Amino acid sequence: MPSLAYPVPTDLSPATVKNTASLFRIVTLALISGAAIASRLFSIINYESVIHEFDPWFNYRATRVLAAKGFYEFWNWFDPTAWYPLGRVVGGTVYPGLMATSGVIYYILQALNLPVDIRNICVLLAPGFSALTAWATYMFTKEMKNESAGLLAAAFIGIVPGYISRSVAGSYDNEAIAIFLLMFTFFLWIRALKQGSALYGTIAAVFYFYMVAAWGGYVFITNMIPVHALVLILMGRFSHRLYVAYCSWYAIGTLASMQVPFVGFQPVSTSEHMGALGVFGLLQIVAFIELVRSHVSSQNFQRLLRVFLVATGLLGASAFVFLTYNGKIAPWTGRFYSLWDTGYAKKYIPIIASVSEHQPTAWPSFFMDLQMLIFVFPAGVIMCFRELRDEHLFVIIYSVMASYFAGVMVRLMLTLTPVVCVASAIALSTLLETYINPVEPDAAVEVVEPKQTNGETTAAAAPSTPAGKKAKKPAAAAAAAPTSALSELVAVSSGKKTASSRGIFGLDTRIVVVLNTLWMLFFFVFHCTYVTSTAYSSPSVVLASQGPDGSQHIIDDFREAYYWLRQNTPEDAVVMSWWDYGYQIAGMADRPTLVDNNTWNNTHIATVGKAMSSSEENAYPILRKHDVDYVLVIFGGLIGYSGDDINKFLWMVRIAQGVWPDEIQESNYFTPRGEYRVDDNASKTMRESLMYKMSYYRFADLFGGNQAVDRVRNQQAPKNIELDYLDEAFTSENWIVRIYEVRKEDILGRDLKSANAFEKGKKRKRSKPITSRRRALAA
Amino acid sequence: MFSLRRWCLLALSLAGVLVDAKSSTGDSVLVVVDPAQQDNYSIFFNGLKDQGYELTFRSPKVEKPVIIEDNVSNFAHVILLAPEAKNLGKDITPQSIVELLSLKTNVVVALPTKQSPLHALAAEFSLILPPPGSPLISYSPKRDTPSTLIPISVEDHSSPVLTKHIRPVWFSGIPQALGNNPLLIPILRAPAESFASEVTVTSGSAEALVDAAEKGGEGLWAGSSLSAVTGFQATNGARITFVGGAEVFSDELAQKEAEQYVQSGNIDFVKEVAAWTFQENLVLRIEKVEHHLVNGTEPKETYTINDNVEFSAYISKWNPAKGEWQPYSGLKDLQLEFTMLDPFVRTALPPVNGAPGKYSTAFRAPDRHGVFKFVINHKRKGWSFLESSTTVPVVPPRHDGYPRFLSAAWPYYAGAISTSVAFFLFSTIWLAGEARDSKKGKAAKSE
Structure with a gap:
């Protein structure tokens, strides 16, 4: 018997240990699910059960249509109130997976006579799915290492802020269910690959279809799996298991994904999907070559192979180039280019760059979102290298790709988070296993022969160790690492010889390291809870501020203004605002909008940008042409709300400039010294722009003669702003939302500026009949 | 007083x-x-x-x-x-x-x-x-x-x-x-x-x-x-x-x-x-407008692209002598526009014979979805202005509203059918062959 660092019970039967372990696993998973759901409820407790932010409002509105009218009406839904007057074919431009999921849950609950409001289903969908994500991550990590690593990974993904940021209660967005689908599809892929199972490949394809229906980020899977397969082929690891798994996944998955109306023929016609198709073709070729090799002598085979490879390579590449040139295959989209060149979007597609979540990630946010996992993550990747089975390659590729993308775009942090959790869990569980393992190395000590022998239990009998199934298991060096602590325990207690030359001596080392790790884990939990409760639980529809005494003050200007619109304007009154607020206006005020967060038409957005950045006279024809009745602006100058329209204004200018470079120039909005100012030094174009006037109209009156100060920009606010073409209709309590009514044309055919001047009793310059002596004489 | x-x-x-x-x-x-x-x-x-x-x-x-x-x-x-x-x-x-x-x-x-x-x-x-x-x-x-x-x-x-x-x-x-x-x-x-x-x-x-x-x-x-x-x-x-x-x-x-x-x-x-x-002479007004499919009678909430739409306006003129509004068919230059930002259709709206005061025309809706307006904008010097705008969305066909069984699509139908048949045959032969093999194997084993 090897010497033990601490006593372990020896009279347990392996069955008891196994049963207890699986009970513990189930309980732990249940607790993890509970923690995952509970930590996402901060937003409801702090605020209320409300849909958050912007996109969720559209999803919520679409779900209501789906729940009220049924799936076919939803599929054929043409929304005449969005993108007025272009309208939006919602059924064909939306990923319906999220709405369908909520709809199904809603119908099931209705069928069970549980009258749950559709809003509550929407609000609580993301926390519910986060529990499923934890389970999927557990399954995935189990394939990589073992159950204990899986449990760690599940616990990590359950509470890690990087994932919570997109899945708090009320954050009813595609990502809410997509991360679960992502992890589960990957798990099924790994399963299919390991077993060479067409069944698992097909199930993977089904979940891939669900993912396609749910989130545009499905392209990540579409490229991740082919890259994995390609790397396996290049490493000479081609096997029939790979062939069966990939082909069943690709064929069924692609056909299924084309059933989503929004995706349509993209899987066979756009560059993003060509990789998967190429690998599919390559697999056929490789399989064919394998077949030929088994029938032809090796010398002939070499020659044949060379000719064949060159020919097919050339053929494939030229076909791809030809089809792209002919427009049969769409070239890469701008969003794709901006993944490689972070400056690309700013130059060519400002509309993409203007979204804050498309900005490159700042370093602190990695720590904020992942805390200690970001340090442990590389260790886990290295662990994967040490073993390097097929599935470990997947984790390695995934981590490399996701790390890059997370660095390029903030929102892609979301795809990095699962792999960070998986790799960290592998690393940490290895660490813990090594240090909790009671067996001490026997290099210096004499081997004491075990007296009691059960004899039956062998390493092969150790339950559910994936490592045990593999023949390619590395040599003795890593023997302690891959087997789970519990099976080790079983092995030790049953007197198996696991003597090795490496290990940990003594209890003190163990205690120091384990306590240290536990402390880190504890602090991780603390950090996650803190970040979740403070940073990621704000609905952004309702804001909160703290008084000097710590009391919370709720700022509810958005809903106040939207309900004002709903109550006080005709139902077909068109509201113009910057596109950020389109979904909210449609969802809360139920009024037609010009542009919204579905930024599919750059010209239309640029039109709004132009109207906002032009002078009143120039903006008025645009407003009238689009039947605009109300203009809504967000102004944070009074209470210091920094996400207001003046701060977004330069993006409006840039986007408008992209379409009308002759009329709108960004440089005109800066002072001669190149500063972006709103006070008296602001440039003339800036001061005359509609957005500027609407923001600061009557603002100075609020200060009653004192100097008016804009608290966002810490500059003096302008005085004496006059509006001739708009009337102030509504300003919310904290001045965050200001709504202006567009005046109708003057009944006398004058321009509204002179009509206004007349109304105020100003004298008009005397005009004369246009004539000249010559014309008079000629007549 | x-x-x-x-x-x-x-x-x-x-x-x-x-x-x-x-x-x-x-x-x-x-x-x-x-x-x-x-x-x-x-x-x-x-x-x-x-x-x-x-x-x-x-x-x-x-x-x-x-x-x-x-x-x-x-x-x-x-x-x-x-x-x-x-x-x-x-x-x-x-x-x-x-x-x-x-x-x-x-x-x-x-x-x-x-x-x-x-x-x-x-x-x-x-x-x-x-x-x-x-x-x-x-x-x-x-x-x-x-x-x-x-x-x-x-x-x-x-x-x-x-x-x-x-x-x-x-x-x-x-x-x-x-x-x-x-x-x-x-x-x-x-x-x-x-x-x-x-x-x-x-x-x-x-x-x-x-x-x-x-x-x-x-x-x-x-x-x-x-x-x-x-x-x-x-x-x-x-x-x-x-x-x-x-x-x-x-x-x-x-x-x-x-x-x-x-x-x-x-x-x-x-x-x-x-x-x-004092609005006695040259006073016109639009009594009502109506629109429906050419073969229908009821106005629709939405029209599908390329629908044939009929639009009618009823116009009356003030008769100062009798002091009442009377149907008026005297306008020869009335126009109808079907606009979304810009007019997609601009057509004459002629009076209908036998129906006093009714002006009617039929046209094909454009091949473009969006929120359209039927616009009458008739401004003649001295006459009262006739302005009318009726908003109606024009939507793409429903998922089952597209034409089916096109003769031009037969290559695709043939492709799909032949693939299905081939797959079925292949599966049958494969399964049958497998069965024979295994029988042979069993037979060989038993021997």
């Missing part, structure tokens, strides 16, 4: 309804006139009363009755016949007159020769008045009246407002030069040989006038480009008429002979002007 009088007047006017012309917007008229002058316009006023209008007189110095109360106009029509008054009362300012128009009250304004607030008012209507104290002057034809009292002969159909033949009209007052506002409708043009000048300048040759115009920087105030009486129809349908001088309405000029033994046309002329201004 006052209301009693009003009731009496109302009763009187009701008695007159059967025979006389009526306005389409109401009968109450406020006349702002100096009481001393009131009798000078008795023919005009009595003519209005006979038509059934209910006149209320108000002196420029008196504040009552007010014209606008609580943002509602108290009168359907207003006549300002006190041009020489310094001001017309506290509540009658240029601003309030524009407000009257926005409340759809019609106004007749007699312009003064002297400087007055009405100059500022005229400027808002793109009318340019000559400098104060320069009335219209003409020395031709030779006559015994002062040079400022001019007989103006009226050609038939010279203005859409004048619907019948009118004998020459005596005019005394100031002309108006017209700006480029399309809402202006000149009713009575100044004679070609007339000009506006200070009365003291009696030499008045054309050359001298032009020189004076350029030196003085006042522009050329001469010729038939000037207007003596000008109408204006606001975009909301309210009408206002500027008359160069109040004398046009006076009894004196009404009875004065224009030529020997020919009575002047003033009575008819002011009647016509009042009839147009």
